[in-house]
Amino acid sequence: MAAKGRLFGLGVGPGDPELLTLKAVRLLKSARVVAYPAAKGRKGNALSIVEGFLGDDQLRLALIYPVTTEVLPPPLSYETVIRDFYDDAAGQVATHLEAGRDVAVVCEGDPFFYGSFMYLHDRLAGRYHTEVVPGVPSIMAGAAVLGAPLVYRNQTLSVISGVLPEDELEHRLAGCEAAAIMKLGTNFAKVRRVLERLGLMDRALYVERATMAAQRILPLAQVAPEEVPYFSLILIPGPPWQEA
Template structure:
C-alpha cells in the first residue's frame, strides 16, 4: 500500500513574488497537488504570487469559498457555513493525501497568522504528516513599505482585528505601546474614530495591498471608508525612544 502523502502549509508572503522564501518555493515545486483558497470567480492573490512556478504535471486544486464578506440573510450564519466548508475541503485534501500525493496549500502571508491554511491544519494534522513553512506576513510587509519601525527596545506590539467591538478596540489601543490593526474593510470608519478619540491618529499609518503591484499608501484622513479593501492595514508605531 502506498504511504500517505504529506501536507504542506506554505506561506507565500504579502504579495511581492520576490518575498517567497526559498524553502516555500522548493516545497511548492515538488508537491503533487497545489491547493489554494479563492473567492468565486477570482484567481486569488496567493495563486498570483506562485503561478509562474507551477509545473504542468501538478494538479491544481482551487478551494472556493461559498461566502466571503457579503451580508447573509437570516437564518443563514457565516460561521456555520464556513465551518462546513472547511470540513468539506479538508476531506477533499485528505483524499489526495490518502492516495499518496503530497499537497501544498498556499497561503498569503504566514499560514498561522490569520491564514486560511490553519483551518485545514486543525482538521488534518492529527491524521497526516505535516510541515508548515512560515512566510513574510502582511504587517511586516506594511511596516517595510511605510518605512516605519514597529517597536523599540522593550515595547510590546498589539495585533488587533478591526472587527472588534468599538469599546474593546478603544480599551486595547489605549494601553498599547504599538499596534497593528488588520481586517479593516467596512470597519475602517470605526477604527479611525477610535484612533482620533485616543489622540493616535497623527501616529497612525495606512497602507493598502502592501508590497503588491497595486500598493497604495494614503493619509489616514484621506481614506474613503467605503473603499478600504480587505488587504489594508493600519500601523501605530511605537514611539522612538531616542526622540
C-alpha cells in the first residue's frame, strides 16, 4: 500500500515574501500540493505571498471559504457554515494525503495564531503525519513597521479580537498594560469609541496591510471607518521601561 502523504501547516508571514522562514520555503517548494484559503474568484493573501516560490508542476488547491459574517439571521448560523466549510476542506486535503501526496497548507502570519490552518489541524493531525512551521505574526510585523517596542520587562500583552461586543472590549481593555486589537474591518468604529472612552487614543497606533505593498500607517483619529480593511490592527505598546 502506498505511504500516505504528509501535512504541512506553513506560516507565511504578514505579507512581505522575504519574511518567510527558510524552512517554510523549503517545505513549500517540495510539496506536491499547495493548499490555500481564498474567497471565490480571489487568489487569497497567503497564495499571493508564496506564489513566487512555486513551480508550474505543483498542484494548487483552493479552499474556497463562504462569504459570511459572524452574525447571521436564523436559521443560518456562522458556526454551522464554517464547520461545513472546514469539514469539506479537510476532506479535499485528505484525498491528496491518502493518495500519498504531501500537502502544504499556507497560512497568513502564524498558523496557530488565529490561523485558518488550526481547523484543518484539528481534523487531520490525528490521522496523518503533520508538521507546523511558525510564521511571523501580524502583531509583530505591525510593531516592527510602527517602530513600537511592545512589551518591556514584566508587562502583559492582551490580544483582543475587535469582533467582541463593545462592553466586553471595554472590560478587557480597561487597565491593560499593552494590547493588540485584531480583526478590525467593520468593527473599527466600535473599537475606536471604546479607546476614546478609556482615554487610550494617544497610546493607540493603527496599521493596515503591514509589510504588504499597500501598507498604510495613519493616526487613529484620522482613519475613515468605512475604509478600514480586514488586514488591519491597533497596537497599544506598553509604557517604555525607565532604566535606573
